[in-house]
Amino acid sequence: MNDLILHLIELRKRLIQISLFLICLFLILFWKDEDLYTFIAKPLLTQLPLGSQMIATEVTSTFMVPMKLAFVTALILSMPFILYQLWAFAAPGLYKQEKRTLLPFLISSIILFYLGIVFAFYVICPMTLGFFASSAPIGIVVMTDIRHYLDFVLTILFSSGIAFQVPVITLALIQAGLVTAKQLSYLRPYVIVGAFVVGMILTPPDVISQILLALPMWGLFEGGLLLAKFLPKPAVAPAQFDS
Secondary structure, eight states: OHHHHHHHHHHHHHHHHHHHHHHHHHHHHHHTHHHHHHHHHHHHHTTSOTTOOOBOOSTTHHHHHHHHHHHHHHHHHTHHHHHHHHHHHHGGGSOHHHHHHHHHHHHHHHHHHHHHHHHIIIIIHHHHHHHHHHTSOTTOOOOOBHHHHHHHHHHHHHHHHHHTTHHHHHHHHHHTTSOOHHHHHHTHHHHHHHHHHHHHHHSOSOHHHHHHHHHHHHHHHHHHHHHGGGSOOOSSOOOOOOO
């Protein structure tokens, strides 16, 4: 019982540290909300005619949208600190071998999540938004609402960050002995189809975003299979199945 209380106290301490860090970062970003939104709006504004602007169609949008952006950005930037605190809470209960196995996956997951966001912001968003902006009929002025635009961009950013976890998942399955790289290679056709299905589910309803997300997922899957050759053999042999 005493051990349980000590664990709960430690968990409370970690959660308080996470909350304080997140709040402080949020306040700093909210103070710079204009610069932050200008940066986020670049992928669209660079695709529109010179002098084009975005609009706010709701009374509260001018306040709520920057606040939402500041909070989501603070959450993204806080991810390493949050995961460190959770790791510091859980690590004492893990064996040395478990720590050596899990830590590289955790670090790789964070790095790939950020790489996915960067890829989405500098590749997927400009190409997708450029396509839509150029598709406007003659005489139609593109004036995007700031709330809808933010939701659109955040959906793509988070979807890409999640999709970039494919190598980590692939290597984790192989390392856990649930499957081999050879077995996964047999499933390649299904993985390709699955990548496009996931791209369709995670991204806004347009073919461009779906393709731009599905292709990196497929490439990352292939990269995971290549890296699997350097993994130590799992302690438990995976079950075999007929190809």
